[in-house]
Amino acid sequence: MLHRLMARHDIPVRAQVTVLRIDYAHPSFKTMEEWLSARAPEPDQSLIILLTAPEWLCGIKSKNWGAKAAVLSASQCHPAWDTLVRSGYTVAEWGHNRVRRFTDQQLYMSHSMPYPPLARQDAIEL
Numbered sequence: 001m002l003h004r005l006m007a008r009h010d011i012p013v014r015a016q017v018t019v020l021r022i023d024y025a026h027p028s029f030k031t032m033e034e035w036l037s038a039r040a041p042e043p044d045q046s047l048i049i050l051l052t053a054p055e056w057l058c059g060i061k062s063k064n065w066g067a068k069a070a071v072l073s074a075s076q077c078h079p080a081w082d083t084l085v086r087s088g089y090t091v092a093e094w095g096h097n098r099v100r101r102f103t104d105q106q107l108y109m110s111h112s113m114p115y116p117p118l119a120r121q122d123a124i125e126l
Contacts, residue, residue: 001080001084002017002084002094005078005080005081005084006046006048008078009070009072009077011046011048011070012046013046014043014044014045014046015044015045015095015096016042016044016045016046016093016094016095016096017045017046017048017093017094017095018045018046018047018048018091018092018093018094018095019048019049019050019081019084019085019091019092019093020032020047020048020049020050020069020090020091020105020108021050021052021074021085021089021090021091022049022050022051022052022090022105023051023052023053023074024051024052024053024054024057025052028104028105031105031109032105032109033061035109036049036065036068036069037064037065039068040068041067041068045095046070047068047069047070048069048070048072048081049061049065049069049070049071049072050072050074050077050081050082050085051071051072051073051074052074052075053073053074055073058071058072058073085101086101088103089101089102089103090102090103090104090105090108091104091105091108093108
């Protein structure tokens with residue numbers, strides 16, 4: 001079902017598929033917007049944003065994030081997308097023969113961000 005939905009929107013199928021449900025009225029929207037704007041596209045990941053927002057804002061975000069993610073208006077997308085993400089969750093990720101779901105986008109962001117390299121003074125000498 002996931003691959004058929006992706007084909008319907010011309011979204012390439014890659015090794016990892018992540019669907020984020022974002023509501024522009026939610027307090028975490030600004031944080032998600034900054035994270036998406038600063039994030040580099042990953043070649044082995046298809047990132048799909050189900051954005052609950054006015055159509056004009058969906059259009060702007062689609063242009064801003066288009067190289068990094070496919071932005072779909074939540075009000076106009078197929079109801080199966082909600083079924084795939086499931087009620088109560090805001091992020092669903094398929095890849096490496098597993099499915100992971102997150103209830104909070106910021107939890108997903110902290111989990112998906114690579115660990116920053118240790119500064120020289122942070123290294124522990126043994």
